[in-house]
Amino acid sequence: MTDTTQTTPLITAKNLWKKYGNNVVLERMNISVNAGEFITMVGTSGCGKSTFLKMLLGMEEPTSGELLLDGKPIPNEPDQSRGIVFQQYSVFPHLTVLENVIIAREFEHSPLIGKLFGGKKQKVIEEAKALLDSVGLTPALAKYPHELSGGMKQRLAIAQALIRQPRILLLDEPFGALDPGIRADMHQLILKLWREHNLTVFMVTHDLSEGFYLGTRLWVFDKLRRDPHSPEAYGANITYDLPVTRKKTPLPNELKAPEEIKAAEMAL
Amino acid sequence: MKRLINLTPTKTTRWLLGILPFALIILVYIFASDARLAENASDKLLPSFGQMGETIHTYVLEPSKRTGEYLFWVDTYSSLKRLFLGIAIAALIGFTFGLLTGAIPTFYAPVAPLLTVISLVPPMALLPILFIVFGLDELSKVALIVIGVAPFIARDMQRCTQEIPHEQIVKAQTLGASTWQILVRILIPQLLPRLIHAVRLSLGAGWLFLIAAEAIASTDGLGYRIFLVRRYMSMDVILPYVAWITLLAFVLDWLLIKTSHKCFSWHYQKTQ
Numbered sequence: 203m204t205d206t207t208q209t210t211p212l213i214t215a216k217n218l219w220k221k222y223g224n225n226v227v228l229e230r231m232n233i234s235v236n237a238g239e240f241i242t243m244v245g246t247s248g249c250g251k252s253t254f255l256k257m258l259l260g261m262e263e264p265t266s267g268e269l270l271l272d273g274k275p276i277p278n279e280p281d282q283s284r285g286i287v288f289q290q291y292s293v294f295p296h297l298t299v300l301e302n303v304i305i306a307r308e309f310e311h312s313p314l315i316g317k318l319f320g321g322k323k324q325k326v327i328e329e330a331k332a333l334l335d336s337v338g339l340t341p342a343l344a345k346y347p348h349e350l351s352g353g354m355k356q357r358l359a360i361a362q363a364l365i366r367q368p369r370i371l372l373l374d375e376p377f378g379a380l381d382p383g384i385r386a387d388m389h390q391l392i393l394k395l396w397r398e399h400n401l402t403v404f405m406v407t408h409d410l411s412e413g414f415y416l417g418t419r420l421w422v423f424d425k426l427r428r429d430p431h432s433p434e435a436y437g438a439n440i441t442y443d444l445p446v447t448r449k450k451t452p453l454p455n456e457l458k459a460p461e462e463i464k465a466a467e468m469a470l
Numbered sequence: 471m472k473r474l475i476n477l478t479p480t481k482t483t484r485w486l487l488g489i490l491p492f493a494l495i496i497l498v499y500i501f502a503s504d505a506r507l508a509e510n511a512s513d514k515l516l517p518s519f520g521q522m523g524e525t526i527h528t529y530v531l532e533p534s535k536r537t538g539e540y541l542f543w544v545d546t547y548s549s550l551k552r553l554f555l556g557i558a559i560a561a562l563i564g565f566t567f568g569l570l571t572g573a574i575p576t577f578y579a580p581v582a583p584l585l586t587v588i589s590l591v592p593p594m595a596l597l598p599i600l601f602i603v604f605g606l607d608e609l610s611k612v613a614l615i616v617i618g619v620a621p622f623i624a625r626d627m628q629r630c631t632q633e634i635p636h637e638q639i640v641k642a643q644t645l646g647a648s649t650w651q652i653l654v655r656i657l658i659p660q661l662l663p664r665l666i667h668a669v670r671l672s673l674g675a676g677w678l679f680l681i682a683a684e685a686i687a688s689t690d691g692l693g694y695r696i697f698l699v700r701r702y703m704s705m706d707v708i709l710p711y712v713a714w715i716t717l718l719a720f721v722l723d724w725l726l727i728k729t730s731h732k733c734f735s736w737h738y739q740k741t742q
């Protein structure tokens with residue numbers, strides 16, 4: 203880490219609000235995240251976790267308040283500094299696994315037709331193959347996404363998100379649709395990539411144990427104020443911001459039914 | 471006994487059942503035609519297959535006495551040329567407008583309402599205008615097909631563009647893509663199989679406009695011919711021509727499906 207990242211936080215939110223019309227989704231958020239943290243986010247459905255990710259990505263703009271990247275307002279459209287993996291639809295169905303990854307380099311080096319040929323292409327292919335190997339997709343290079351299993355698709359989406367070397371990786375329930383065994387593999391993979399690529403990760407999950415296991419810091423989103431007559435009047439905020447000390451415990455029992463957020467609050 | 475909805479015929483039975491209605495229609499026709507011809511040998515309404523064969527033989531294989539042309543082939547060539555030209559131009563215009571309105575909100579705002587209104591204008595009502603503006607020759611016939619088909623293709627393409635998950639567009643941007651690169655590498659390749667589908671659906675309308683235009687003002691073409699010989703009640707020409715048009719339509723459709731499957735295999739496995 204350089205000195206600047208230690209002095210200025212990577213991401214800062216100052217009194218951040220997000221409303222859709224009269225629907226207050228997030229309110230009064232104040233946070234500061236340093237480079238290299240692995241943030242996991244849990245919270246009831248519809249409380250604004252995806253909305254927060256979208257603001258980090260630049261798809262949505264804050265209604266009021268500030269959201270800063272390196273102390274400057276975050277760019278208001280998606281770019282290569284922030285990679286994303288959605289729960290689904292993250293990969294391009296008309297491209298093979300290899301093409302799905304090299305396309306990022308083709309965008310970079312071929313502004314007019316978005317395609318590379320010859321030696322340049324070969325170089326990019328080598329790079330993409332190495333990256334795909336690190337996510338275990340070497341046997342599937344020539345396959346189309348519809349021929350891949352759910353886990354392989356998410357591995358591809360992750361590899362694709364990493365090739366332009368983003369500093370921030372956003373994950374919106376990336377493993378939500380996977381079965382427990384595959385999920386455990388994906389956890390090892392994402393931790394490995396997080397370390398190797400010096401990433402700052404923001405990950406939404408519905409699985410509390412996953413959140414505790416992966417994160418260095420766990421956020422619980424919830425509404426502090428509630429008006430029973432108009433549920434839209436108040437927004438959610440981060441009610442718990444927990445540093446997670448990584449214990450050398452074995453993998454949490456993935457087969458357990460995902461706990462409710464309420465249960466987490468009781469435990470606290 | 472299984473429920474009717476659970477009974478699936480085997481492959482051979484399906485084939486036989488599929489052929490059955492055709493065989494029945496032909497049989498009924500032969501009986502009816504025989505009956506009428508037995509009563510009056512010069513009846514023109516239901517010619518026998520022999521009579522139709524003879525007439526078509528002269529159209530296909532003998533040059534016309536008046537012009538020296540092989541009428542059947544000249545008609546086919548003229549009609550197909552108009553149809554291809556019309557459909558190709560319509561596909562190009564429809565694709566461009568559909569893609570741009572579907573993908574770019576600033577383009578959608580001024581163009582989409584206009585497109586909706588244009589697609590509501592009955593194209594046949596514009597035919598007189600086309601004749602006045604473009605004259606009675608080829609251009610107005612091709613223009614009718616274009617006007618009739620392009621709005622449909624444009625709106626279909628617009629819908630298809632909007633149906634491509636927004637996640638993909640966001641993802642492409644996080645990979646550093648510009649608007650142009652997103653169009654060229656993400657949207658257009660995914661829309662091509664859908665364009666072929668839209669063209670298949672619009673070919674029926676294409677034939678309709680072609681035959682209508684040829685019937686009204688033309689000197690050759692399949693539509694021109696059947697409307698010309700109608701005056702002499704020449705069912706022996708009309709029926710084979712109709713069968714020929716149907717066959718051409720079938721072959722075109724089949725070629726489009728085959729091309730699409732061959733070039734865009736990923737599209738079909740995905741939708742299965």
Ligand SMILES: Nc1ncnc2c1ncn2[C@@H]1O[C@H](COP(=O)(O)OP(=O)(O)OP(=O)(O)O)[C@@H](O)[C@H]1O
Nearest residue numbers: 222225227245246247248249250251252253254406
């Ligand atoms: N584009 C939008 N326009 C209007 N309202 C929206 C929009 N996107 C989200 N919302 C609203 O914002 C609220 C938060 O949605 P969000 O998707 O962020 O929830 P979430 O925490 O990700 O939920 P889940 O866990 O179910 O994914 C919801 O009430 C939703 O209806």
Ligand SMILES: [Mg+2]
Nearest residue numbers: 251252253374
């Ligand atoms: Mg969500």
